[in-house]
Amino acid sequence: MKRRLLSGMTVCACLLTGTVSGQGYSADNTEDMQSLKEAYADRFMIGTAGDFPRRYSEAELENVTFHYDIVTPENCMKPQPTHSSEDNYNFDTPDDLVDWCQDNDIKVWGHTLLWHAQTGRWFFQDDGEPADRKLALRRLKRHISKVVKHYKGDVIGWDVANESIADEGDWTTENLRDYSWYKTVGPDVLTLAFKWAHEADPDAVLYYNDYNIEQGASQNTGKHASSMILLKRLLDEGAPVHGVGIQGHWHLDTNLADVEQAIENYASLGLKVSITELDVTATGDNSGSFDVQTGEGTIPEENYVKQAEVYRKLFEIFNRHADVIERVTFWGVSDTRSWRGRQNALLFTGDLEPKPAFQAVLQAAASE
Numbered sequence: 288m289k290r291r292l293l294s295g296m297t298v299c300a301c302l303l304t305g306t307v308s309g310q311g312y313s314a315d316n317t318e319d320m321q322s323l324k325e326a327y328a329d330r331f332m333i334g335t336a337g338d339f340p341r342r343y344s345e346a347e348l349e350n351v352t353f354h355y356d357i358v359t360p361e362n363c364m365k366p367q368p369t370h371s372s373e374d375n376y377n378f379d380t381p382d383d384l385v386d387w388c389q390d391n392d393i394k395v396w397g398h399t400l401l402w403h404a405q406t407g408r409w410f411f412q413d414d415g416e417p418a419d420r421k422l423a424l425r426r427l428k429r430h431i432s433k434v435v436k437h438y439k440g441d442v443i444g445w446d447v448a449n450e451s452i453a454d455e456g457d458w459t460t461e462n463l464r465d466y467s468w469y470k471t472v473g474p475d476v477l478t479l480a481f482k483w484a485h486e487a488d489p490d491a492v493l494y495y496n497d498y499n500i501e502q503g504a505s506q507n508t509g510k511h512a513s514s515m516i517l518l519k520r521l522l523d524e525g526a527p528v529h530g531v532g533i534q535g536h537w538h539l540d541t542n543l544a545d546v547e548q549a550i551e552n553y554a555s556l557g558l559k560v561s562i563t564e565l566d567v568t569a570t571g572d573n574s575g576s577f578d579v580q581t582g583e584g585t586i587p588e589e590n591y592v593k594q595a596e597v598y599r600k601l602f603e604i605f606n607r608h609a610d611v612i613e614r615v616t617f618w619g620v621s622d623t624r625s626w627r628g629r630q631n632a633l634l635f636t637g638d639l640e641p642k643p644a645f646q647a648v649l650q651a652a653a654s655e
């Protein structure tokens with residue numbers, strides 16, 4: 288990977304200004320737009336996700352270099368694209384991403400090594416039969432060692448394990464998914480994955496990453512309770528877990544008390560916290576990636592006001608816990624680059640016009 292550290296800050300702020308007339312609201316005072324990363328420079332890193340620079344416009348790339356400290360590859364570093372069959376590795380797209388980030392003085396976060404999704408089925412098969420534990424572990428160790436060593440020094444850390452906890456089940460246990468790695472190998476697959484990642488790059492910061500793991504924090508129930516049981520076990524077993532990624536795929540009625548309590552609970556284990564995939568749907572839905580039909584395709588203006596309010600309150604929470612929060616990463620550059628299609632969950636419209644949510648995030652930075 289190239290080691291050049293050019294400034295890359297040639298962005299014209301005027302590209303990032305304007306009114307959001309297409310959405311029926313206007314954004315004032317954007318002529319002297321402050322960047323998100325400047326606004327939060329004293330608190331935590333601000334990130335975005337995408338497989339840059341391929342298939343992104345100049346304006347989108349300028350938006351990224353202007354606003355963000357760090358990038359998470361949205362798809363290209365996952366097991367399926369990097370390791371599509373036993374002896375077939377492909378790092379072309381993520382290598383381009385790392386080069387582009389280094390050229391523009393942007394850090395990179397590795398995502399992800401151990402996951403049930405976007406992972407080749409070949410990991411779990413052996414001549415048409417299910418692979419046994421030993422074979423699956425040998426493959427996982429090879430995968431982690433190869434990928435982590437390839438990006439050693441180029442990424443600052445990894446989401447080592449992603450989404451291990453099931454959505455339904457017994458919250459008095461760690462409630463791991465009952466398929467994929469957890470079925471073929473068992474619960475120790477997590478400890479081993481963290482140890483192998485640490486061996487491959489002792490300087491990398493290693494995270495457990497999951498969605499909805501804040502849910503139930505106020506009552507010590509739900510997915511949050513399972514996440515606490517899991518993390519305590521991993522730490523007891525000596526797994527080098529340094530932090531927890533709360534993905535942050537949220538909506539207009541997300542329970543903010545749970546968010547704050549979850550951050551405090553993870554910090555009480557001695558762990559750092561990041562918000563790793565932040566988006567807040569403007570539709571009121573919390574439907575993952577699925578397209579939402581919103582009548583004639585318009586979302587009421589008041590939803591954008593409410594969305595801004597949720598973002599403001601979230602960042603006020605993050606500010607209160609800036610001592611343990613390392614990074615807040617948005618999952619995409621704009622509403623049209625979002626996996627949550629047509630739910631307009633991000634800070635910028637598809638035309639990169641700042642929404643009320645953008646102003647709210649900046650205001651939250653200035654408020655304390």
Ligand code: XIL
Pocket residue numbers: 361362449534564626
């Ligand atoms: C999503 C990407 O944004 C989509 O482009 C892709 O089709 C599916 O994966 N949790 C994660 C991310 O950890 O990797 C997912 O990213 C979103 C949910």
